[in-house]
Amino acid sequence: MLRIMVREGRSEDFGSATELLNSVWPHRVGSERGLRHAADAAPANAHRRYWAAEDDGKLVGWATAAIEYQSAERPGFLEASVAPESRKAGLGTALLERCEAHLAGLGVTTVLSTTTAEEASQKLATAHGFRHTNTTRISGVDPRTIEPRSAPPGVDLRPLASLNPRKMYELDAEAMLDVPGEVAMDDVSFEQWLEDYWRHPDTDLDASVAAVIDDRPVAFSHLRIAPGGRAVTDMTGTLRDYRGRGLALLVKRATLVNAAKRGVELVSTENDETNGPMLRVNENLGYRPIGSTLTWSRP
Ligand SMILES: CC(C)(COP(=O)(O)OP(=O)(O)OC[C@H]1O[C@@H](n2cnc3c(N)ncnc32)[C@H](O)[C@@H]1OP(=O)(O)O)[C@@H](O)C(=O)NCCC(=O)NCCS
The missing domain is CATH 3.40.630.30 (Gcn5-related N-acetyltransferase (GNAT))
Structure with missing residues (x-):
């Protein structure tokens, strides 16, 4: 009882x-x-x-x-x-x-x-x-299996810690608009974004990598590592004008290589099952489905 x-x-x-x-x-x-x-x-x-x-x-x-x-x-x-x-x-x-x-x-x-x-x-x-609206696929990869690659000419790979957070905010805010979901995450102020992501105690700004072109971050991958070594790439995004050039693959790869250097053995990632481009990037990196969660709305 x-x-x-x-x-x-x-x-x-x-x-x-x-x-x-x-x-x-x-x-x-x-x-x-x-x-x-x-x-x-x-x-x-x-x-x-x-x-x-x-x-x-x-x-x-x-x-x-x-x-x-x-x-x-x-x-x-x-x-x-x-x-x-x-x-x-x-x-x-x-x-x-x-x-x-x-x-x-x-x-x-x-x-x-x-x-x-x-x-x-x-x-x-x-x-x-509640009505089922979306399914989130959880995938995982052992970052020690990821081979580093160098960036093409004109593209610099830099840790988020070295970048102007305001420019990162602008990049993240644009990419967030295109994440599939029942409602758009379209109204985050810079100050709130700093708290929610940049200053989050598990965010690893040194391991998370952005691709910079002409001094502007245009793609990034955000790594969060909890005590005990559980890790997740929370968000990967590319400015609309820069998509389809392999930049998400490049930054996510570099971020995973850094995760392996931190001793991480499994990095998970969560994506809407309709997010074709992101799932394709993950597939290219060797991620395998390891679970799922469901999202709901009422009405
Ligand atoms: C997902 C996202 C980061 C991809 O950025 P990108 O820089 O264009 O990615 P890349 O160029 O490295 O790779 C894209 C891959 O998707 C493929 N692709 C593009 N459109 C596709 C579609 N509709 N369906 C399936 N695959 C698609 C491309 O062909 C490419 O794969 P390939 O290299 O095997 O040919 C970008 O679209 C974005 O910012 N989306 C909004 C943010 C988002 O949803 N992030 C994930 C949140 S979990």
Whole structure:
């Protein structure tokens, strides 16, 4: 018999919440310091809240709900996670209901969510009126298998740390507009972007590489490494005018070579299954599918 309690999540929970999230979500690259940073960096108008489910003092469930402040549409977002050994006891529903009530109180009309691909997760989402919109393919590669290549004439490969963050922001903002998804991530201010990506404690600005042409970064790949060596290339993007020249392949390759130098043995990446160009780049680098997650919307 579970002795369960659902309560507001607190910053003291972030360590156990990270462990829980990293075990529930396939290949998640998360850290306690990253969760803390994201909580501190969320703007007030995100209204972000957390809930924790405890069984006899042990954290067995975690959920969050907020306004998606990176999109001009300002949809709500919620996500609930329950430890495998504590499932089928109503915890997912209890956590989801806390999230839904919070977002309803904020007057949100569209709610987005992410689930694992497990049947039970899909059933719960469907039962709460969510519609499956996108599938995210998780792929992985051992970066030690990647051969370095030199850049063609006129292209410099540079670590992000050596570049002007404002120019990187402009590049990222343009590329983000073309990432497939239910809503566009089209409204991130420079200051917020600095917090969310540039100053994220797991971002490795020395290992992440950009291609620079005429003093302008035109393509980049962003590497995040959590304590323990779990790593992910979070975002790769090329300015529209520079696509189709092999630049994404070049920067992602250079970033993976740097990851191998850091001792990383598996780098994951997450892509919408309709993102043809990005999946092709990954295929060229030897990434193999290792999992998937699903995204949902209501209505
Ligand atoms: C994905 C992206 C980074 C690719 O940048 P790029 O510099 O044009 O990439 P490259 O030139 O190195 O390689 C593109 C590959 O995709 C292929 N390609 C192009 N359009 C394609 C399509 N519609 N379907 C399948 N493959 C396609 C190209 O032929 C090339 O493969 P090849 O070298 O085997 O011929 C760029 O399109 C972009 O910035 N998109 C928006 C941001 C994004 O979605 N990032 C990924 C988020 S997870």
